[in-house]
Amino acid sequence: MNESPRDPRQVVEILSEALPYIQRYSGKTVVVKYGGNAMTEDTLIDSFARDMVLMKEVGINPVVVHGGGPQIGQLLARLNIESRFVNGMRVTDAETMDVVEMVLGGLVNKSIVTQINQCGGKAIGLTGKDNAQILARQLKVEHRTPEMTASEIIDIGHVGEVEHISTDLIEMLAERDFIPVIAPIGVDRKGNSYNINADLVAGKVAEALKAEKLMLLTNVAGLQDAEGKVMTGLSTEQVDALIADGTIYGGMLPKIRCALDAVKGGVDSAVIVDGRVVHSTLLEIFTDAGVGTQITDHRD
Ligand SMILES: Nc1ncnc2c1ncn2[C@@H]1O[C@H](COP(=O)(O)OP(=O)(O)O)[C@@H](O)[C@H]1O
Numbered sequence: 116m117n118e119s120p121r122d123p124r125q126v127v128e129i130l131s132e133a134l135p136y137i138q139r140y141s142g143k144t145v146v147v148k149y150g151g152n153a154m155t156e157d158t159l160i161d162s163f164a165r166d167m168v169l170m171k172e173v174g175i176n177p178v179v180v181h182g183g184g185p186q187i188g189q190l191l192a193r194l195n196i197e198s199r200f201v202n203g204m205r206v207t208d209a210e211t212m213d214v215v216e217m218v219l220g221g222l223v224n225k226s227i228v229t230q231i232n233q234c235g236g237k238a239i240g241l242t243g244k245d246n247a248q249i250l251a252r253q254l255k256v257e258h259r260t261p262e263m264t265a266s267e268i269i270d271i272g273h274v275g276e277v278e279h280i281s282t283d284l285i286e287m288l289a290e291r292d293f294i295p296v297i298a299p300i301g302v303d304r305k306g307n308s309y310n311i312n313a314d315l316v317a318g319k320v321a322e323a324l325k326a327e328k329l330m331l332l333t334n335v336a337g338l339q340d341a342e343g344k345v346m347t348g349l350s351t352e353q354v355d356a357l358i359a360d361g362t363i364y365g366g367m368l369p370k371i372r373c374a375l376d377a378v379k380g381g382v383d384s385a386v387i388v389d390g391r392v393v394h395s396t397l398l399e400i401f402t403d404a405g406v407g408t409q410i411t412d413h414r415d
């Protein structure tokens with residue numbers, strides 16, 4: 116590589132500028148939702164893993180909840196199984212559920228764990244089935260097409276919503292310097308598996324852990340207004356208005372809803388972060404500007 120050497124004084128100055136942020140977040144929990152679209156390039160996975168390790172080293176407790184939608188889609192395509200979505204949720208029959216569990220609980224979870232461990236961290240991979248920590252129930256989806264006069268409730272298979280999160284295993288690991296990495300697979304009281312949207316799991320985990328911050332890494336620069344301009348910060352009231360006028364739609368809807376629920380449920384702030392930016396999580400935590408859209412339940 117042909118990089119010019121950095122002035123050591125600059126490096127020290129940058130480190131020193133991070134001090135107030137390190138003090139602000141030290142001992143606090145930050146839940147990071149790492150979406151499948153933000154793990155498509157090796158450099159992004161590596162910078163994400165390094166960021167998690169650095170956070171842990173300075174006394175912050177990162178808890179990772181990951182997705183893997185595109186990765187599930189790839190394996191389904193190889194097996195000639197069609198991917199179908201209703202309201203942003205994957206229609207999940209028994210065969211698809213097997214693939215979801217293999218990809219999220221196996222391939223994706225273990226590759227994030229390995230990458231963090233390669234960077235010197237101590238990552239432990241879990242699904243919601245471990246300690247039955249993500250108790251789920253079937254999600255009933257309300258569906259309506261323009262031709263329909265009224266909406267109907269449809270069954271999209273093994274798709275779940277969170278009923279309860281048990282935090283004891285996550286807290287025990289975090290206290291012992293481990294970084295928990297959680298796949299969004301839930302289980303009901305009978306032992307049935309559920310495929311849950313990773314944003315929803317991250318929001319509920321953040322609420323249950325009383326996290327300081329929820330970071331949702333995605334493939335856009337942030338929440339855009341009607342003119343396409345990224346909004347840096349907004350309150351819960353503004354979000355409600357943007358949903359009502361249709362500015363927020365599609366995959367952003369569950370993301371924003373879970374961010375709103377999390378801040379209403381006691382998480383200090385939720386932020387939509389551009390996961391395509393290298394070191395996006397550190398930029399968000401350790402700089403004033405941040406890199407995405409922040410949602411808070413208070414005006415300060
Ligand atoms: N107001 C908005 N601002 C930004 N993106 C939006 C907005 N409304 C809808 N979207 C869409 O939401 C998408 C992000 O959601 P999604 O694709 O589900 O992300 P992920 O896979 O990371 O969970 C964006 O790529 C964009 O197409």
Ligand SMILES: CC(=O)N[C@@H](CCC(=O)OP(=O)(O)O)C(=O)O
Nearest residue numbers: 150151182183184204205312313
């Ligand atoms: C019910 C449902 O749709 N589950 C998602 C779970 C993975 C996910 O949420 O992944 P991303 O965050 O990468 O989109 C799915 O099957 O794709």
